Amino acid sequence: MKHRQTPALAVAAALLLVACSDSAPEPSAAGLRLADVLGDSRAAGFRFADRVVPLRFPDDHGPHPAFRSEWWYLTVALRSPAGEEFGVQFTLFRQALRPAGPQAPEDAWRSGQVYLGHLGVTDVDGGRHYEAERLARGHPRLAGAVAAPFAAWIEGWRLASEGPSFLPLRLTGTTGEFDVDLVFTDGRPPTPQGDRGLSPKGPNQASYYYSIPRMTATGTLRLPGGTVPVSGLGWIDREWSTSVLADTYAGWDWFALHLDDGRDLMVFQLRRRDGRPDEHDQGLLIDAEGPRPLDADDFSLAVERQWRDRRSVRWPVRWRLRIGGDTLLVEAALDDQVMDTSIRYWEGLVRVHTLEGERVGSGYVELTGYR
Amino acid sequence: MLRVEGVGLRRDDGGRSRQILDDVFLELAPGQVAAVWGPSGSGKTTLLNLLGGLLRPDRGAIRLTVTTGPDAGLELPVHALPDRERLRYRRRHVGFVFQFLNLLPTLTVEENVLLPLELNALEDRADAALRRLDALGVGSVRHRFPDALSGGEQQRVAIARALAHAPALVLADEPTGNLDAGNAERVADCLWEQARDAGAALVVATHNERLAERADTVIRLRE
């Protein structure tokens, strides 16, 4: 009997949960809510997003270890030559266990950083949504990110510049079930959200936030049914902060849409626990005249249909989006695009129509905090 | 000699007390036959159970005087005997013949007949008891089990079993009730003849008028 070896894996099991979700009142088997993880209040020693700081590139493509959490977030709406629709999502979360400076840690094994990677593929015509998750400590050979030449990776999943400049960019990811290989060429320049990149997320909360919409994507998807060549449009969101969401919020609904007329649209609404609309809801419209921030008054969202998953959680899957004089219908390309990972949320490909039913665009929606 | 003196019995029946037997008198010498006649529910079987010591009367007395054998001269106050004595009385001095279920199905004819002898430690009378089977015409089936016998044969074996231990009293409850007329006649003949030969007093409960008419005494019970 090997009594000297102790239940190390079991010991390890509880730990990240506790570390990451101190504020989660009841970590249930249903997984953590993204908002709970990102709303952690133990933030002593970290820097806060509390004032406008001009964004600088390429530095800001890389990690900001002085802030507690951060993500690299890529969504892509794709089509095969035969016209089948696909969606791809890659997210790399960074969570710091302690504040750190910009220099590399003394011991590579003790970076104080934990990375969580999510990779999802939606096969609309096949009616299936695939997802995978990886967790690793920050370590050059496990997970991390660097600004230039840009790379963000976790155990073989990698989003990285192909040359010295940010674009072209390549996403490669392999799981037992599916593979993703996409190259992104031209896109819009990094576009700050909110007030020159400072994006309020509540009365005393804010993050630094910029987007890179309308990147041209080409590549292949390997799914259980075979390998498909695809092309489409990708959208990168980058965000870092130390405290993001206050207790008064249950979660958020976030939309990133590419319209066929050349406009790009981001809107999000913070869902208050009391159900009232929130003044911090915001958006960004980019058209021929350039980017234009949107206030809570500039747009509204009304849920038109909900879908109930196997755990009886009801997710909205069809909305009426009013923006200025326009009204658009946004609908999930597939109802079940729940990321059934340790953090449970809905991240999915959506189609945009006019009220008359004309298809006018595609995009991605993220829904958190539903239970 | 059997003497029944003013026997009566009440029974609770559905919460009401009912007089089942009232003031029954009978005097029966060894070798004599009494018939208890009446319609169903008139108390025939109850009277037999009283005589056999299975029930105790409320009033009156039942006395049996043994006239032959080693117990000759013994007078038994059946109505007053304690439980143990009544069991012994039944075992030693009474023979039973019923309408059916007379014989133990797991014993052969011979074993059924020997059963009362063994119960009374009278194995020395085995030969006589088995000879009676021949006399009753069932000697050839003595090794068979009851389920292999006809109804008439079964009743004749029952008669042999009832008389095997030379009881002073034989009680027969509708002994021919289950048989066709011809067989009934033959079985009744056997019963009468064997009881008389053995010197036993025989009490037969029946609703068969013909059978009752053959008795020395008839007790008629009303409903």
Added chain:
Amino acid sequence: MPAIGLLIRHQLRYLARTPAATAAQVFGTALGVASLVAVHLVSERIKAELDANAPREVTHLLRGAALDEDAYFELRARWRSGQFPDVEAMVPVVEGHAWTAGRPRRLSGMDLLADRRPGETDTNVDGGGDGDAITDLLTRDAVLAGAALGFERGDVIRLNDFEVSVVGTFGTTADGFLADIATARRILGRDGPTAVWLRTGADDPVLERWLPGSTAGFRQAGALHLGEGLVARPLAEAEPTRRFALALLFNLGALGLLALFVSTFLIYQSAHANVTRRAASDAQLAALGVSRGTLRTLFVGEGTLLGLAGAGLGVCAGWALAVVLMPAPTPSSNGVSLSAVAIAKGGIGGISVAAFGALAASRQSAKPNLRLAWAAGAAVLLLASVASDTLAASFGIVLALCLLQVAVLVPGTGTFLARLLARGQRRIAITRRAAMRSATGQLAEVHVAVGALSVAVAAAIGIGVMVESFRQDFVGMLEQRLWDGIQVETTATLPGVPASLDDLRASPGVVDVRAYARAPVTINGLSANVLLTRGDIAEARRYGYGAPFQDAILLNEAGARTLAAGPGDAVRVAGGRGARMMRVVHVFRDYGVPGPRIVAAVDHVQPILEGIAYDSFSVRTGEGRATAPLKADLEARFPTAEIRDQSEIRRRALDVFDRTFLIASQLTLIALLVAVAGLYNALSELQARRRGENRLLYTLGVGRGRIASLAMQQNALIGLAAAVLGIPLGLAIAWVLCTEVNPRAFGWSIPWTPGLANVLPPVSLGVAAALLAGLGPTWVAARTVTGAAQHEA
């Protein structure tokens, strides 16, 4: 459905009017469920204890000279890119001894983030519960201390030259430290991992949750070849006792099901008696136009309801039993807790068995020849099972034998005995003759209940013989393999061994020192391992062989089976430098090693090998000698080696075993109690049928006492018949478990060692059970017998 309310009322009143039969049915289900739940909870608990002594869910261990940091990361990248699809987790570990307070202590550091999902919880660690422990472990020099060391959270200690914070404790008897891999690397001054723990899909989590320990039998973990010099060995190889205990749990679980099986018979018999008793009222209802289907539905519904009640009681009783059997090891730690799976298992088992019993009974009353169908089915199952060599098939044999017992052997024996008793027996009193004939005749009529008792007795015998066989084999294994003393094993090669061991031989109290090397070879083309040792008689005895084997090899059972080779055969053994025919002189049972393995003398095999590296040695001490100083000395000398005190291992192993024995004996009792409930119903039915005969006897002057005594003799006869018929079945069940199930599941056979001590108690308990079950019906029979109203019968 018209008048359904009335029908249900009729049904419920019927149940209320036969309280004893109703209670027996509920009680029987409850007992069956109780045994299932108790076995489950105890298995869960034993499994958890076994797991606490080994990394949970780790199935393979990768060590070796080729393992450095580069190799690990390359391996990991290959795994992540889709190679080794069977591997579910890969955790690098740095292990070694670190000095604290003048003593070396084991320090294990693993990548705490290598195998987790946020959301898993763990109750074995006392880290204060505020979540800081993990942050501390990952960000600074912090450790978890084994509870036996006596440190508390917040203590600051020195480990080698480092100041380290204790941020929590773990285990109850652990006396080492746990840390993150970064901390262990620093303190132990090592770069690469010393080992990699792997988890493959060998343990099916779903199956494992429902049948704890079961997957140990169904899946074989073989070695994983991950690359040049990277061979991950099944953890079981390093831990034969763990595998042994799992094997026992596996068999126990199978036998725990037998109690439920017995209660199926019981419920069937009760339901059958019920159907019989209700024949008249059912006929009336049918005449009134109620369909047979409706009656059957009502009947099965009633059975299900009783099953529900029984299952509820049974879950509670099983829990209570498990709590009594497995008290918490320390007041502060958790004992047995009722899991949702246990409740579900008990509930589903109880209700379905009750419903099935009722359904079968209602069908049976319609088709009296169903018994023949069952017998035919069992025979087919038996033939099919014997023909197949799968694990499931060996359980099929057990099931078929039990069915045949109930459907053929018991009623057949009744008929046979009845015929035998039909003549003669002049010396037996006629009344007793009648009673015995009646009893044997009725054996056939209540064969299901008597068969259930018989199976219960058989299960008791089977459990007893199986456990005894296991124990004898286990003790033998412990004595053969685990000498008193210390075993030293390392990750790769022990520097200087065997030359440097000479001074150890001279140490006081040391009787012998033996070094061992391992090497990969092929035997008749099949890849295998060779253990190189001294081929002397002392070594031979460890494998149950009585002579030196300098120029021959010992082959393990798994190898013998795969190669179809035995003593006297020659096999071709090939190594890196050539091949040679070698003679097998002995086949040994190799606990926990599922693949082929040979043991050979160094000089015999060395010429064909590329060179030997010694990776372990054992220091044999005199019996009962204190080994602690020696162990401390060795820990200092070989800081990265695994150092185990053999007598300590033996003590722990026997402890687990003895606790497992407890449940085995309780199972026996439960199975018999189930049978008592079943038999009560059956004997009640028998005595009810015998009422006419008893009445006749009473009229003829046979007293109540004598009637009661005859009834008890009948019960004893039935009990004796059932118990005696249970002996061959019980021995057969044990035989199948030892020689068929175990080799198929675990690769080694257990010598079948039946003993009177395992047979007599269940048999006498079986007879006692029959007498106990007969008390009630006998009392009723004697109390209610009257001679009155013969013609009304």
